Amino acid sequence: MKETLNCALKLVAVSALLAVASSASAQSAGQFTLKAGLNQITPKIESGNLSAPALPGTKADVGPDTEPVFVIGYGVTDNISLELDLGLPYKHPLYGAGAVAGTGQLGTAKVLPPTLFAQYRFFNPDAPIRPYLGVGVTYAYFRDATGSGQLTALLNTGGPATTFEIKNKVAATFQAGVVLALNKRWYLDLAVAKTYLKTTVTFSTNQTQSVKFDPVAVGLGVGYRLDLF
Numbered sequence: 001m002k003e004t005l006n007c008a009l010k011l012v013a014v015s016a017l018l019a020v021a022s023s024a025s026a027q028s029a030g031q032f033t034l035k036a037g038l039n040q041i042t043p044k045i046e047s048g049n050l051s052a053p054a055l056p057g058t059k060a061d062v063g064p065d066t067e068p069v070f071v072i073g074y075g076v077t078d079n080i081s082l083e084l085d086l087g088l089p090y091k092h093p094l095y096g097a098g099a100v101a102g103t104g105q106l107g108t109a110k111v112l113p114p115t116l117f118a119q120y121r122f123f124n125p126d127a128p129i130r131p132y133l134g135v136g137v138t139y140a141y142f143r144d145a146t147g148s149g150q151l152t153a154l155l156n157t158g159g160p161a162t163t164f165e166i167k168n169k170v171a172a173t174f175q176a177g178v179v180l181a182l183n184k185r186w187y188l189d190l191a192v193a194k195t196y197l198k199t200t201v202t203f204s205t206n207q208t209q210s211v212k213f214d215p216v217a218v219g220l221g222v223g224y225r226l227d228l229f
Contacts, residue, residue, distance in 0.1 A: 028125035033073035035189055037221025040066040041090050041113075047097060048210035054155070059098030060106075060201070060211055065090040069219055071189075078125045083117040083134070089143065096154070106151040109166055110144040113195070115173050127181075134175035138195050140213075142166035155205045163204040171197040185225050193217040 047059035069087040076082060089110040096103040117136035123129075145164050152162040177191030197213040 029075050029077045031075045032226040033223050034226065035071040035073065035221040035223035037069055037219055038066055039069040039087065039217055039219035040064060041215045041217045043092065043213045043215045046212035046214065050209045051207045054207060055099045057099035060209060061095040061097040062213065063093040063095065065092050069221065071221065079121050081119045081121060083119060085115040085117065100154060103154060104150045105148055107145065107147040107164065109142055112141045113138050117175055130179045132177050132179065136173040136175060138171045138173045140169050140171060140197055142168055155203060155207065165202050167200045169197055169199045171195050187223045189221045189223050191219050
């Protein structure tokens with residue numbers, strides 16, 4: 001994640017110089033925008049203990065993933081915008097933690113987290129640089145949860161393969177970002193978002209585990225402004 005953020009900041013610095021020298025036209029009332037880029041999601045895990053029967057202190061950890069993101073935006077006013085973030089499912093590796101740390105990868109799970117944001121954009125629409133703050137609603141749709149041999153060895157030694165499901169959840173997301181105008185149509189957008197997501201994992205062995213994912217997302221995209229009317 002550190003390398004991704006450093007790269008993004010370098011691109012922002014270069015783009016800021018271009019933006020100052022260009023004729024800017026940022027999103028305004030009634031204008032649609034389209035944006036595409038990359039988004040890295042890094043879960044900040046706070047895991048509960050696996051329910052009995054289990055080794056005391058059996059916890060979970062989740063690794064990051066980076067995927068393309070596609071965003072549709074609309075200017076409600078010159079300063080208030082709506083954005084819908086879409087994209088491909090993120091595939092996260094799952095690991096043991098606590099008493100079972102070091103047991104290797106215990107599985108994978110995909111999550112599709114479409115998010116609808118309401119944003120406040122600072123400065124005038126023609127400003128070359130416009131920071132913004134957003135608040136949104138995320139629907140975390142979990143799918144294709146797959147356990148590994150290590151998971152079966154931990155929870156159901158000698159038995160059939162252990163499977164699990166992660167409960168889908170609605171969560172609040174908070175966002176901060178900056179738009180850098182390249183010209184009247186094109187712009188760069190760097191955003192950081194934090195989602196507060198707590199859910200429950202249910203295993204085929206009738207054990208459960210509560211997990212706070214609370215992921216941080218860092219996204220960098222290139223956008224285009226449309227005049228449809």
